Amino acid sequence: MDYAQAGELKFGQVGIANLRVRTLDVAQLAAEMRDRVQRAPNLFDRTAVVLDFGGLSAAPSLADARALVDGLRAAGVLPVALAYGTREIDALSRELGLPLLAKFRAQYERADAAPATTPPQPAPSRAPEPAPPAKPAQAAAGPGLMQSAPVRSGQQVYAENRDLTVLSAVGAGAEVIADGSIHIYGALRGRALAGAQGNEDARIFCREFHAELVAVAGHYKVLEDIPKELRGKPVQVWLEKGQLKLAALD
Incomplete structure (x- = not known):
């Protein structure tokens, strides 16, 4: 940076x-x-x-x-x-x-906020009973959001706390956002923002890359910053040591 x-x-x-x-x-x-x-x-x-x-x-x-x-x-x-x-x-x-x-x-x-102060407590007359072990929190792992119709200009699709899969194209002027990763099986001509809540492990995958903007955890590139040899190709986008990386998919 x-x-x-x-x-x-x-x-x-x-x-x-x-x-x-x-x-x-x-x-x-x-x-x-x-x-x-x-x-x-x-x-x-x-x-x-x-x-x-x-x-x-x-x-x-x-x-x-x-x-x-x-x-x-x-x-x-x-x-x-x-x-x-x-x-x-x-x-x-x-x-x-x-x-x-x-x-x-x-x-x-x-x-x-100022730290709360706790008044001194009298010493217990006997050792307290041990507290039962806490149960581990269970993460709510929901399925990813599936978008089957094309995302057209002016439209926005947001996958909250999950991945987003677009089975068709994302048109110019459209925007797809996910707190997880984004998978696009058609052309990406609009904007794709993965890791919207700061998940730096999120990625973007698309079959045909013409994006106006791509971002992972807030780090972004616009079309003018992207190597011309990647345009129109299958591409993945990820974050590595604070730098946004793009590479052709094999």
Whole structure:
């Protein structure tokens, strides 16, 4: 990963983009995003973007945050919310008139909460009875989601907590998302996002590769970043040491 970039862009569940700001340089961030929009205009067309200031040592000022929002909008990006991080970010979101992304709220509120104190207990008069052994939790392993009809432009299919198998094609402008892996037995011309909840072991398999975008656990590539020799071929996509890999299937 190139840490010289001012912002790390990831695509997560249901196509929402998360822009984690690592350097509060409005001009550089706007230029980076303008370049990304120009390379993949269909990807960013009315795509919701969440601003995450968790990579900064302190919350930005209201003036800097407003300048960033205005700069991103001028670059063709649509900021719609802030990722919850601290009470300062909470206050900033209110001043900007942007909501907080609820998915991040509970995680940080647990971290901010003061640890509960337990009053001292009197010593027991005798040794307590041993507790019965806890039963191991049983994971709910449901079958994968099967999509038999083609996924057409403008449609979205999401497989929550499972794999997704598409028996036909995924058209341009369509989107398939799974918390597990994605298997496509036809052409992939739209977007495929596997490991949407962060599963880095998820993979994407397709028989004919023309994807607008592929992502695993938020790490993504657009068509312009993909070697031309893989287009139209059977391809698999996976994550290895934080880098998105693509290879032709034998």
